[in-house]
Amino acid sequence: MIKLTLPIDKQQVEKLRAGDSVLVSGTIYTARDCAHKRLVEMLCRGEELPFEIKDAFIYYAGPCPAKPGYASGSCGPTTSARMDVYAPVLLDAGLGGMIGKGEMCEDVRQALMRNNCVYFAAIGGAGALYGKAIKSSELVAFPELLSEAVRRLEVIDFPAVVAMDSKGNSIY
Amino acid sequence: MRVIDTKEIADKVYEMALEACVSLTPDCKAALNKAVENERDGAAKFALETLIENCRTAENDKLPVCQDTGMAVVLLEIGQDIQLTGAPLDDAINGAVRAAYSDGYFRKSVCDPITRKNTGDNTPAVIHTHICGGEQISLTFLPKGFGSENMSAMYMLKPAQGVDGIIDAIVQTVANAGSRPCPPVYVGVGIGGTFDTCAFLAKKALAREVGSHSDREDIAEIERIALERINALDIGCQGFHGNTTAIGVSCEWAYTHIAGLPVAVNIQCHCVRCRRAVI
Numbered sequence: 160m161i162k163l164t165l166p167i168d169k170q171q172v173e174k175l176r177a178g179d180s181v182l183v184s185g186t187i188y189t190a191r192d193c194a195h196k197r198l199v200e201m202l203c204r205g206e207e208l209p210f211e212i213k214d215a216f217i218y219y220a221g222p223c224p225a226k227p228g229y230a231s232g233s234c235g236p237t238t239s240a241r242m243d244v245y246a247p248v249l250l251d252a253g254l255g256g257m258i259g260k261g262e263m264c265e266d267v268r269q270a271l272m273r274n275n276c277v278y279f280a281a282i283g284g285a286g287a288l289y290g291k292a293i294k295s296s297e298l299v300a301f302p303e304l305l306s307e308a309v310r311r312l313e314v315i316d317f318p319a320v321v322a323m324d325s326k327g328n329s330i331y
Numbered sequence: 332m333r334v335i336d337t338k339e340i341a342d343k344v345y346e347m348a349l350e351a352c353v354s355l356t357p358d359c360k361a362a363l364n365k366a367v368e369n370e371r372d373g374a375a376k377f378a379l380e381t382l383i384e385n386c387r388t389a390e391n392d393k394l395p396v397c398q399d400t401g402m403a404v405v406l407l408e409i410g411q412d413i414q415l416t417g418a419p420l421d422d423a424i425n426g427a428v429r430a431a432y433s434d435g436y437f438r439k440s441v442c443d444p445i446t447r448k449n450t451g452d453n454t455p456a457v458i459h460t461h462i463c464g465g466e467q468i469s470l471t472f473l474p475k476g477f478g479s480e481n482m483s484a485m486y487m488l489k490p491a492q493g494v495d496g497i498i499d500a501i502v503q504t505v506a507n508a509g510s511r512p513c514p515p516v517y518v519g520v521g522i523g524g525t526f527d528t529c530a531f532l533a534k535k536a537l538a539r540e541v542g543s544h545s546d547r548e549d550i551a552e553i554e555r556i557a558l559e560r561i562n563a564l565d566i567g568c569q570g571f572h573g574n575t576t577a578i579g580v581s582c583e584w585a586y587t588h589i590a591g592l593p594v595a596v597n598i599q600c601h602c603v604r605c606r607r608a609v610i
Contacts, residue, residue, distance in 0.1 A: 180377055193447055223398045223438040232436050233395040238478045238511045260478075261511040261570055282381045283478065283513035283569060284602050286398040287389035305449050306398075306438050318381055320374045320571065330374065331510050331570050 162316075166214040166255055169275050175321045177328040183279065183317040187218040187258060189310045191237050194301055195245040198309075202252055209300035209309060212253045218281075219259035221306035222290065231293035231312065233286030236260040239278070243267055250274045258319060262331040272327045280322035280330070292317050333466040334414050337423035339610060340468065344405060344424050347472035347606040348431035352400045354390050358541040359517075359603035362578035366515055366568065375573030382568070382601065393435075397602045400437035401474035403428040403456040406538060410465035425454040440477070459531065468610040471538045479516060479600040482508035485530060488592040494553060497522060497594050501557040502564070504596040505577060510570020513600035517541055518561070518580040521595035522550070523587035533597035536581035538605050545582055554580045568601075578603075 163171070165185030175181070188210055190198065201208055219239050223232030239246075239259030246257060247270035256276045260283035271278055281289065293312050300309040323329045355363075363383055370376040389396040405424055409415075417423065432439060432453040439453040457475075484504045488496045501520055508516070519539075521532030544551040558580045567573025578601065587593060 178374055180374065221398065221438065221440075223395050223400065224436045226394070226436045229394075232438070233389070233398040235398050237399070238481070240511050260513065262509055280510075280569060280571075282378045282385075284397045284600060285381050285385035287392065287394040287396060288381065288385040290394060290398070291388060291392070305451065306440070307449075318377075320377070320569075330572075 165216050172275055172277050172325050175277050175324050177321050177324045177330045179321040181279065181319050181321060183258065183319055184315045185313070187216045187312050187314060188299065189218050189220045189222065189312060191219055191221050191307050192241055193304050193307045194309050195242050197301060199245050199248050202248060210311065212249065214253065214255040216255050217249065217257050218312065219257065222296070222310070223286070223306070225296065229290065231290045231296045233290040234293060235286035235289050236281040236283055239263050246270065250276055258317070262329070263323060268323055268327055268329065271323055271325055275325045277321060277325055278323040279319040281317060281319045289317060332412055332414050334416055335468065335610065336417040337415055337420050338417050340420065340470065341423040341427040343470055343608050343610060344427040344472060345431045347470070347608060348403060348428060348474070349435050351472055351474050351604040351606045352395045352435055352437050353393050354604070355386055355396060356541070356603050356605055359578070359601070360386060362541045363601060366575035366578065369574045370568070373573070374571035375567040375569065378568040378571055395437055396604065397476060398438055399440060399476035399478060400432065401476045402441060403453060404473040404475050404534065405456050405458045406471040406473070406535065407458070407460045408463045408469040409460060410467050411462050412466040413468065420460070421458055424458055425456055428456045429454050470608045470610065472606045473538055474604050476600060476602065479512035479598040482512040482598045483533070484596050485526070486594045487526070488594055490590070490592050492592060496592065498553060498557050498560065500594045501580065501596055502560045504598065505561045506564055508598055509566060512598045513602070514566050514570060515568055515575045515578045515601050517599040517601070517603050518557070518577055519597040519599060520580065520582040521593070522582055522584040524585035524593060526593060528585055529593035529595040530597070532583040532585055533595035536583040537597055537599045539581045541579040541603055543581065547584070550582050550584055554582050
């Protein structure tokens with residue numbers, strides 16, 4: 160089991176291989192369908208994004224509301240393939256990588272290689288465990304999107320698997 | 332004639348929703364335990380172990396097993412010797428769903444299909460009401476997530492394609508879905524009817540217990556063969572390869588037209604959270 164603290168440097172990224180099990184800690188940003196559409200539109204218009212995208216990790220997720228006493232509600236990954244069209248744009252803009260679930264397309268594989276980035280698969284359906292691994296959650300942008308808003312999460316020991324590495328290998 | 336206030340139905344739906352979203356069904360848990368035993372070391376086994384641990388955490392902390400607490404699908408079979416009183420049935424059920432998703436801290440995932448604006452309370456529920464004989468109400472509550480729903484498919488096969496065509500359609504749908512619907516999946520299949528009834532039958536099949544079989548031997552055989560072929564696909568838990576790509580295949584059937592053979596394949600992820608009750 161490899162322990163990683165985000166942001167990870169490019170040398171570390173190069174060592175990761177598809178199939179490696181990892182525990183991810185650090186800062187990640189949630190974004191899914193609607194938020195991605197907006198982020199990419201903002202990039203196209205040359206506007207500043209609501210968070211620093213350089214080396215950031217996006218988590219494809221939309222949490223449940225937090226119960227009292229919890230930093231977050233259940234928060235497992237959503238299907239990454241729906242973000243296939245957006246991920247290469249964000250990777251080319253400096254994104255460090257993504258966490259989601261399930262296969263992503265060839266364009267994403269190329270963009271990961273081109274930018275020396277990595278895509279982690281979290282375990283889909285393990286929402287309660289991921290929710291409890293979140294130590295803080297802060298709304299960053301698009302509150303009107305409710306669960307689809309962009310949130311900054313501090314996470315400890317998120318279990319994941321390297322799904323697509325920077326060398327073009329895929330676990331799928 | 333038995334008189335039932337729709338509030339009684341709403342109270343039951345509320346209770347079922349609160350329980351369903353935080354715990355898997357016993358048959359689903361048994362299937363996951365069996366899957367982990369059948370898996371060699373590696374990413375798929377790690378993923379299955381994580382899912383089983385997640386299930387325990389969800390039950391202990393009363394947290395949603397999966398953050399996608401779904402669209403609320405409610406199936407009702409109402410005996411015709413019942414007189415319903417009180418609020419209109421659909422309003423009562425939507426009220427119960429609204430309250431449960433708020434009180435349970437469940438995610439609200441229902442939106443307008445065009446504007447994508449969230450309704451904010453997870454309503455409207457998807458309500459299927461059928462009238463049958465007797466003076467009981469059978470209720471099923473099925474929170475349906477969309478990672479898996481998105482991977483479902485409908486086929487209008489030719490009668491010439493027969494049983495082989497049905498099995499191919501089921502297996503091909505799961506193969507096309509790959510890692511995306513959170514395998515191991517539970518596969519609900521509708522066979523026959525018209526376009527609309529076929530899709531409904533597929534959903535109804537998902538309300539059956541995992542591991543149950545059709546009481547028609549020829550259809551039970553389709554379930555067995557399809558499951559065997561799906562588990563030979565080597566997609567595995569989360570798409571990490573392995574021996575369990577599906578935990579079950581359930582088929583429901585209806586009479587169809589001489590010119591057609593509709594087959595609907597509704598995919599459910601491993602989070603089988605269906606609840607049943609009788610009033």
